Amino acid sequence: MMRSVLRLEHITVSDRERVGGKGFALATMIKKGLKVPDGLCIAVDGYNRYLAETGLGARILMELDRKDFAEVRWEEMWDVSLRIRNLFIKTPIPGDLRSLIESSLESELSGKPLVVRSSAPGEDSSHASFAGLHESFVNILGIDSILEHIRLVWASLWSDRALLYRQELGLDVHRSSMAVVIQELIAGERSGVTFGRNPNDPSQAVVESVYGLNQGLVEGSIEPDRWLLDRKSGTMINHHSAQRDLAVSAHTGSTRLEKLSAEKQSAPPLSDNEVAKVFRLALELEELFGSPQDVEWTFLGDELYVLQSRPITTMAGENKGDKRAWYFTLRRSFDNLKALRSRVEGELIPAMEGEAKSFAQSNPAELTDAELAKELYQRQEAHDKWLQIYWDEFIPLAHGIRLFGQVYNDTVRPDDPYEFMDLLGATEMASLERNRRLEDMAGMIREDPVLADKIRNRDYPGADHSFFKALDSFIERFGDLSCSAELCVQGRDGIIRLLLELASRPAAKERFRSTDLERLRERFLSHFEGAKRLSMEELLDLGRASYRLRDDDNIYLGMIQNQLRSALEESKNRLTGRGNLEVETLDPFEVIEALNDPDYIPQKAVAMPEESAHFDIRPRQLVGQPASPGVVRASARVITEPSNLFDFKAGEILVCDAVDPNMTFVVPLAAGVVERRGGMLIHGAIIAREYGLPCVTGIPDAASLIHTGDELTVDGYLGIVIKHS
Numbered sequence: 114m115m116r117s118v119l120r121l122e123h124i125t126v127s128d129r130e131r132v133g134g135k136g137f138a139l140a141t142m143i144k145k146g147l148k149v150p151d152g153l154c155i156a157v158d159g160y161n162r163y164l165a166e167t168g169l170g171a172r173i174l175m176e177l178d179r180k181d182f183a184e185v186r187w188e189e190m191w192d193v194s195l196r197i198r199n200l201f202i203k204t205p206i207p208g209d210l211r212s213l214i215e216s217s218l219e220s221e222l223s224g225k226p227l228v229v230r231s232s233a234p235g236e237d238s239s240h241a242s243f244a245g246l247h248e249s250f251v252n253i254l255g256i257d258s259i260l261e262h263i264r265l266v267w268a269s270l271w272s273d274r275a276l277l278y279r280q281e282l283g284l285d286v287h288r289s290s291m292a293v294v295i296q297e298l299i300a301g302e303r304s305g306v307t308f309g310r311n312p313n314d315p316s317q318a319v320v321e322s323v324y325g326l327n328q329g330l331v332e333g334s335i336e337p338d339r340w341l342l343d344r345k346s347g348t349m350i351n352h353h354s355a356q357r358d359l360a361v362s363a364h365t366g367s368t369r370l371e372k373l374s375a376e377k378q379s380a381p382p383l384s385d386n387e388v389a390k391v392f393r394l395a396l397e398l399e400e401l402f403g404s405p406q407d408v409e410w411t412f413l414g415d416e417l418y419v420l421q422s423r424p425i426t427t428m429a430g431e432n433k434g435d436k437r438a439w440y441f442t443l444r445r446s447f448d449n450l451k452a453l454r455s456r457v458e459g460e461l462i463p464a465m466e467g468e469a470k471s472f473a474q475s476n477p478a479e480l481t482d483a484e485l486a487k488e489l490y491q492r493q494e495a496h497d498k499w500l501q502i503y504w505d506e507f508i509p510l511a512h513g514i515r516l517f518g519q520v521y522n523d524t525v526r527p528d529d530p531y532e533f534m535d536l537l538g539a540t541e542m543a544s545l546e547r548n549r550r551l552e553d554m555a556g557m558i559r560e561d562p563v564l565a566d567k568i569r570n571r572d573y574p575g576a577d578h579s580f581f582k583a584l585d586s587f588i589e590r591f592g593d594l595s596c597s598a599e600l601c602v603q604g605r606d607g608i609i610r611l612l613l614e615l616a617s618r619p620a621a622k623e624r625f626r627s628t629d630l631e632r633l634r635e636r637f638l639s640h641f642e643g644a645k646r647l648s649m650e651e652l653l654d655l656g657r658a659s660y661r662l663r664d665d666d667n668i669y670l671g672m673i674q675n676q677l678r679s680a681l682e683e684s685k686n687r688l689t690g691r692g693n694l695e696v697e698t699l700d701p702f703e704v705i706e707a708l709n710d711p712d713y714i715p716q717k718a719v720a721m722p723e724e725s726a727h728f729d730i731r732p733r734q735l736v737g738q739p740a741s742p743g744v745v746r747a748s749a750r751v752i753t754e755p756s757n758l759f760d761f762k763a764g765e766i767l768v769c770d771a772v773d774p775n776m777t778f779v780v781p782l783a784a785g786v787v788e789r790r791g792g793m794l795i796h797g798a799i800i801a802r803e804y805g806l807p808c809v810t811g812i813p814d815a816a817s818l819i820h821t822g823d824e825l826t827v828d829g830y831l832g833i834v835i836k837h838s
Contacts, residue, residue, distance in 0.1 A: 133232030152296030188792025301411025325360030513659025621781035772797030
């Protein structure tokens with residue numbers, strides 16, 4: 114019977130695939146006589162045994178096999194990862210395996226602060242580097258905490274960034290497994306990383322170093338001193354001196370940033386002799402492993418410890434399609450998100466609102482053709498600029514939701530892995546404010562039969578009537594629901610049609626109440642005391658801001674889009690009927706050309722006819738991602754273009770490719786929501802949860818496989834949609 118737990122020095126070549134690249138490299142260095150922290154490895158046998166005995170293996174496969182893995186978007190991958198991680202958090206290690214791990218730890222590492230690291234087979238190879246994509250935990254104390262962090266390392270095998278990287282490399286996720294290395298923590302005074310060959314210049318080597326533990330350097334929170342050396346001679350080429358002010362140090366059961374003394378701030382962490390020493394170590398390991406190495410090390414006094422060694426997999430100009438660097442952006446620090454929030458709320462949103470209001474001062478109908486062409490160009494340029502900012506800065510802020518969600522689940526361990534979304538829902542969002550104002554106007558119609566009859570007969574009351582004052586105020590704040598940049602202009606009549614439909618049923622109620630939210634808030638915060646509780650309150654505030662801005666940012670972007678739409682609409686109206694122009698097919702820049710040149714005729718490519726299908730697919734059960742709990746059976750309303758929204762009837766199931774935040778005004782009418790695009794952070798899922806509606810996302814081809822009038826059952830618990838007709 115194979116041993117599930119091995120001391121590092123007992124690992125042999127035959128164990129290589131069982132202990133992973135990190136574990137085998139450490140064992141090899143120990144046998145070479147290098148200074149390596151004491152430790153042991155839980156082989157993949159332990160991981161596989163845990164999955165089999167707890168039944169987690171089958172549940173993980175169920176999550177992964179909801180749809181073709183190649184078609185899973187990154188938003189959906191985070192949802193899958195979140196659910197899988199919650200399974201590991203809530204599932205203890207079975208008794209016999211726990212006893213084996215406990216006895217091994219007690220005999221070898223009892224009472225010592227430890228590092229718990231991932232060592233997945235296939236990582237840290239010459240073909241793929243998973244460095245940083247799986248979890249490692251520093252300064253772990255106590256058997257219960259160690260066992261918990263072993264499970265978190267196992268769970269990190271299924272993180273979204275690790276899954277995406279496997280997808281990128283074409284690896285079979287179903288065959289993934291994980292070993293865990295547990296070592297004594299060496300609380301070094303100076304630590305660093307050495308690249309035996311500079312990824313940007315093969316003739317050089319690179320040494321980077323910081324004071325304290327390596328954690329700050331690896332996570333990017335502390336800038337290192339950097340030395341460039343000639344690989345052949347070891348001669349120092351250059352020393353970049355960092356701005357030294359902080360170091361990561363170990364404290365009981367945790368690590369923290371501390372300010373450096375004035376003496377250390379003024380001196381580099383390494384002497385010239387120590388730089389040469391770690392360079393020689395890198396060359397020794399290159400000879401040992403047969404390729405240039407990325408080496409992590411630390412000095413404790415004069416003793417140099419090797420913490421890790423892995424092959425350098427990417428040189429400058431190689432593997433340009435490798436997106437692993439982007440996958441790291443899927444995990445952002447609290448400080449990074451806090452700074453990003455400050456910029457978005459304090460600078461970008463006010464600037465976007467200001468530019469939209471500036472455009473609103475100019476009436477396109479009053480401009481000459483030349484002036485209108487210039488105005489349209491400026492609005493298109495502004496739209497493109499803000500759209501790029503939206504992707505570069507607004508979208509990343511949504512990771513505040515993810516960060517809070519992970520902390521909440523690790524702390525509270527709820528049965529519902531999305532319970533934290535309920536707590537984040539305790540925030541004001543522009544789309545909800547818009548829906549409340551629509552509901553208020555619908556209430557006027559519902560409660561005043563005379564007004565309702567007049568509106569149905571288009572015998573509208575005067576402009577000074579309270580209803581029309583409310584409508585004008587609404588349009589001034591939110592526009593006329595004209596589908597943003599899409600030319601599906603509905604104007605006041607479109608809003609009134611929507612209000613009549615809203616008035617035909619009881620007022621929609623948002624799901625959350627202050628007492629429920631306070632209970633959830635206290636349930637979370639009660640796990641912390643003192644300064645830690647204050648930091649968790651700050652994290653909750655960041656999560657709520659991220660949640661709010663995830664929806665609001667599109668409302669603000671819609672203000673710019675509406676200004677572009679109004680100029681484009683006026684331009685196309687003027688061009689209608691001119692020569693052979695097919696006005697509705699023109700893009701904005703062609704419209705600008707036509708306004709400036711009366712003889713302009715665009716060159717259009719000839720569209721090839723699509724082949725018609727010879728069969729009709731009639732699936733009965735569609736599997737997606739559960740996004741909001743509940744079950745409902747009702748008739749489908751498929752939205753294929755924004756103007757369809759104004760045909761939506763109360764009690765129908767909204768089915769679409771994706772619910773844009775500028776479209777969420779119909780959600781209070783819906784009985785449920787089904788989307789092609791997947792993920793808990795998409796706008797349809799967020800608003801569905803706010804109203805307590807069942808929602809399933811990530812249904813491939815939802816808007817083509819389902820037709821308006823189809824009878825559906827939407828199961829938001831399991832992520833299933835059943836067609837009954």
